[in-house]
Each structure stands twice: as structure tokens, then as C-alpha cells.
Amino acid sequence: MKIFIVGATGRVGSRIVNYALKGGHEVVALVRQPDKLAAVDGKLTLFQGDARNEADIRLAMQGADVAVSALGTDGTTTLSESISIMIDEMSRQGIQRIVTVGTAGILQSRTNPELLRYQSAESKRRSTFAAEEHQRVYELLKNSDLDWTIVCPTFLPDGEPVGEYRVERDYLPEGGTSISVGDTAEFTYRQINSGAYSCTRVGIAY
Known part of the structure; x- marks a missing residue:
């Protein structure tokens, strides 16, 4: 399988690359x-470019079977801009599957199910910009024809995979407070x- 990924130099993305190569x-x-990605493997191809540039994404995505986004938020709209381009390009190239790393803030609130967690009292965020960016991605994917999954970790400390954690569709597992980068x-x-x-x-979450 050929996997296209953006966000490959980040904490989660670099580990996804290693799992895929293994x-x-x-x-x-x-x-x-490119020098920020430590993985060296004959099956790894690095394209230097911008995840907000349509031509760069089109070229790098050629022949892929699946797309992955592990892009974080950086105080700009890079994340939602990139996903918007990726969705269009995937449709153009006939690629159906996309997996992205989001945030627990865009899961449904347990106390106010009509709200997302970041919009409710469950959230302790002082700034909502990152969650709003992830919500834009969620809306873009939800309104697309793609086969998508958004993985939504809660507090994300560095750490190796433990292999034992809880997952739940649309909600954060009750009482969950953290999940390591490795397990995510x-x-x-x-x-x-x-x-x-x-x-x-x-x-x-654990």
C-alpha cells in the first residue's frame, strides 16, 4: 500500500511513518x-513542499492508496486549508480513504450533547482557535464523499505505546484524561x- 502523509515530522506523524514503514x-x-524526519528507508519518499499548495499536494499524492494527516494547528489556518486541498485532490485522483489526527475538543459533550466538548463546560481551554480549526476539518470531511476517520486524542504527553487504552465513537471515553503520543x-x-x-x-484515552 502507498500512504501519503502530511504532518510527518511532528510528534505523532513521525511515529505513524515508522509504523507504516515497519x-x-x-x-x-x-x-x-526533510531533515526533521529521522526515518531512513528505501520505501520512504520525501517531497519538500507546502501542505497549503495545491500543486505540491497533487504531485506528492500521485498513486497513493490512502491519505493521512497528522498536521497540528500553528495559530494559522494551515490545517483546514491543507485538508480542503487534499479532499479535492483525492476526489480527482480516485483516492477514498483518509485518516486524520484531531482533538478531543471536537467530540460531543456528554453534559451538553448538542455541543462539542470545546464549546461546553467540559473544556478547560482558554483559547478555542485550535479546536475551531479541527472543527472546520471535521465539517469538511463530513460533507465530503470520502471514507474518513478522525482520531481524537485528549491531553497528549510524549511517551511510548502502552497498548492498553479505551476508544469510543464520537465521545471521549468517560474519565479519560490523557493518551500518549505512542498509543495515539x-x-x-x-x-x-x-x-x-x-x-x-x-x-x-487511558
Whole structure:
């Protein structure tokens, strides 16, 4: 399988790349700074470019079977701009499956089910910009014809995978307060070939 990924140099993205390479897949990563990706493998191709540039995404995505976004939010609209371009290009190239890493803030609130978590008292966020960006991605995917999954971790400390965690469709597992980068990356990677959470958000926490 050929996997196209943006956000490959980040904490979660770099681990997803490693999982994919260990799984024997071909990986194509669109990156701004190739030297920030430590993985070296004959099945890894790095395209230097901008995730907001339509031509860069079109070129790097050629021949991919699935797309992955592990882009974070950086105080700009890079994330939603990139996903919008990716959706259009996937439709153009006939690629159906996309897996993205979101945030628990865009899951449904348990106390106010008509609200998202970041909009409710469940959230302790002082700034909502990042959650709003992830919500834009959710809306874009929900209104597309793609087969999508958004993995929504809660507080995300560095750490190796434990292998034992809880997941729940559309909600954060009750009482969940954290999930390691390692376990988030491992679960996200497994969704590439799984239809268990097709066209939905999935909360992940210990």
C-alpha cells in the first residue's frame, strides 16, 4: 500500500511513518523540512513542499492508496486549508480513504450533547482557535464523499505505546484524561486499513 502523509515530522506523524514503514508500506511524505524526519528507508519518499499548495499536494499524492494527516494547528489556518486541498485532490485522483489526527475538543459533550466538548463546560481551554480549526476539518470531511476517520486524542504527553487504552465513537471515553503520543500514533496507523470507525470521530484515552 502507498500512504501519503502530511504532518510527518511532528510528534505523532513521525511515529505513524515508522509504523507504516515497519508494516512494509510505501510512504510518501510532504514536508517543509526533510531533515526533521529521522526515518531512513528505501520505501520512504520525501517531497519538500507546502501542505497549503495545491500543486505540491497533487504531485506528492500521485498513486497513493490512502491519505493521512497528522498536521497540528500553528495559530494559522494551515490545517483546514491543507485538508480542503487534499479532499479535492483525492476526489480527482480516485483516492477514498483518509485518516486524520484531531482533538478531543471536537467530540460531543456528554453534559451538553448538542455541543462539542470545546464549546461546553467540559473544556478547560482558554483559547478555542485550535479546536475551531479541527472543527472546520471535521465539517469538511463530513460533507465530503470520502471514507474518513478522525482520531481524537485528549491531553497528549510524549511517551511510548502502552497498548492498553479505551476508544469510543464520537465521545471521549468517560474519565479519560490523557493518551500518549505512542498509543495515539499506533491507533491512528491501524485505522488506515480498518473500517471500524468509517466516517466518524473516535475518542481515545487511558
